Amino acid sequence: MGIWILNAQTVASGNEVTKQHIYVEGQTIQQIIEASDTLPDTTGHEVIDAAGKLVTAGLIDMHVHLREPGFEYKETIASGTRSAARGGFTTIACMPNTRPVIDTVETVQYVLNKAATEGVVRVLPYACITKNELGRELTDFDALKAAGAIGFTDDGVGVQNAQMMKDAMAKAASIGLPIIAHCEDDTLTVGAWASEGAFSRKHGLKGIPNESEAIHVGRDVLLSEATGAHYHVCHVSTEQSVRLIRHAKQFGIKVTAEVCPHHLLLSDEDIPGLDDANWKMNPPLRTPRDVQACIEGVQDGTLDIIVTDHAPHSDEEKAKGVNLAPFGIVGFETAFPLLYTKFVATGKWTLQFLVDKMTSLPAQVFGLEQGWLEVGKVADITIIDLQKEQAVDPADFASKGHNTPFIGWKLQGWPTLTMVGGKVVWIETKE
Numbered sequence: 001m002g003i004w005i006l007n008a009q010t011v012a013s014g015n016e017v018t019k020q021h022i023y024v025e026g027q028t029i030q031q032i033i034e035a036s037d038t039l040p041d042t043t044g045h046e047v048i049d050a051a052g053k054l055v056t057a058g059l060i061d062m063h064v065h066l067r068e069p070g071f072e073y074k075e076t077i078a079s080g081t082r083s084a085a086r087g088g089f090t091t092i093a094c095m096p097n098t099r100p101v102i103d104t105v106e107t108v109q110y111v112l113n114k115a116a117t118e119g120v121v122r123v124l125p126y127a128c129i130t131k132n133e134l135g136r137e138l139t140d141f142d143a144l145k146a147a148g149a150i151g152f153t154d155d156g157v158g159v160q161n162a163q164m165m166k167d168a169m170a171k172a173a174s175i176g177l178p179i180i181a182h183c184e185d186d187t188l189t190v191g192a193w194a195s196e197g198a199f200s201r202k203h204g205l206k207g208i209p210n211e212s213e214a215i216h217v218g219r220d221v222l223l224s225e226a227t228g229a230h231y232h233v234c235h236v237s238t239e240q241s242v243r244l245i246r247h248a249k250q251f252g253i254k255v256t257a258e259v260c261p262h263h264l265l266l267s268d269e270d271i272p273g274l275d276d277a278n279w280k281m282n283p284p285l286r287t288p289r290d291v292q293a294c295i296e297g298v299q300d301g302t303l304d305i306i307v308t309d310h311a312p313h314s315d316e317e318k319a320k321g322v323n324l325a326p327f328g329i330v331g332f333e334t335a336f337p338l339l340y341t342k343f344v345a346t347g348k349w350t351l352q353f354l355v356d357k358m359t360s361l362p363a364q365v366f367g368l369e370q371g372w373l374e375v376g377k378v379a380d381i382t383i384i385d386l387q388k389e390q391a392v393d394p395a396d397f398a399s400k401g402h403n404t405p406f407i408g409w410k411l412q413g414w415p416t417l418t419m420v421g422g423k424v425v426w427i428e429t430k431e
């Protein structure tokens, strides 16, 4: 007994879709056939009617915060993976800035065990570059890799010391895992939460300058060149970083990069004022010129993939005001609709371009086997209603976090079903 997904609209090329029937048995896609008037014999099988809907490989998000262990009031592996499933994601890579941080074999195993027992999508853990993310001493990369870590990052903070980063890259290169870098020079960002730009000037705030990010990018592409490490840049937000990454790629340096939907869609000039911390995230919303540079970076491949940096915080924390509230916004449940509505429905990107940025390209960058809707591949599948229009309402989120600046945005392209390894883990129920 298997599952037939009938009349699926799958991405052919560009904006073209093909109508296909997909047969899943066990954990695998067993058959994909061109849809004709005669339906396949589905006797004895489960049937999912996908007529009129887009069917893609499950979305992949390589930068998320699940908050467990330690910050279960913000999110758990159970709630975070449900939120991911609702956003159409089937594989997610989680950041180690938990409490305790993920810097030991035991903590990596804790995340993997929780994900296996309580999670509904695939969870790939990153481990810290330095113990406690303090930047003083490298973690045991060999042991962490053996425990299941897929890369190393001190996300939440930048690695301030160049020698430490060089040692980390040399070690990572020797065991074939990437360094995933939150790029921020602390000496340039103290006491600031908004970008240096029209908003910070208007309100007389100290601004976070673009160099605080780009200085690390520049340093680290050189360290990547020197060590041969795969260097992946987190949440790129500035024109200067895009330029440096583009340049490094031209020299054959093994650098890849990610960008978040909010850095492609919002600038500091959109921040409504000083009383809503849902506009506070790290890196901050930059100037319109940076937004444009990030869009161009995505379009020419400088920025390889799109990630959410899903960073849930409690309503109480976010209500503390812009100075005291923590940095971060949720992302799983709005990412695809935002990008589809603002870039594909407007004709700027093709459907194929967006889907690749969220499926096969992250798979390629990180060497994952998921990410393709093909016979013989694992049945991680997302069904999306491109016509359905709905306003963003955080009350609908499966995430414990409601911290989004996109409240009320009318969007199209909402996921309706998510399948992981042949098992439906989320399905839209009609209200």
Ligand SMILES: NC(=O)N[C@@H](CC(=O)O)C(=O)O
Pocket: 065, 097, 155, 156, 157, 182, 280, 281, 282, 283, 309, 311, 312, 326, 327, 328, 329
């Ligand atoms: N992005 C954020 O604003 N916050 C992240 C940390 C991070 O991604 O640097 C968090 O952990 O809350």
Ligand SMILES: [Zn+2]
Pocket: 155, 156, 157, 182, 183, 234, 235, 282, 283
């Ligand atoms: Zn970060």
Ligand SMILES: [Zn+2]
Pocket: 063, 064, 065, 095, 155, 156, 309, 311
């Ligand atoms: Zn992050």
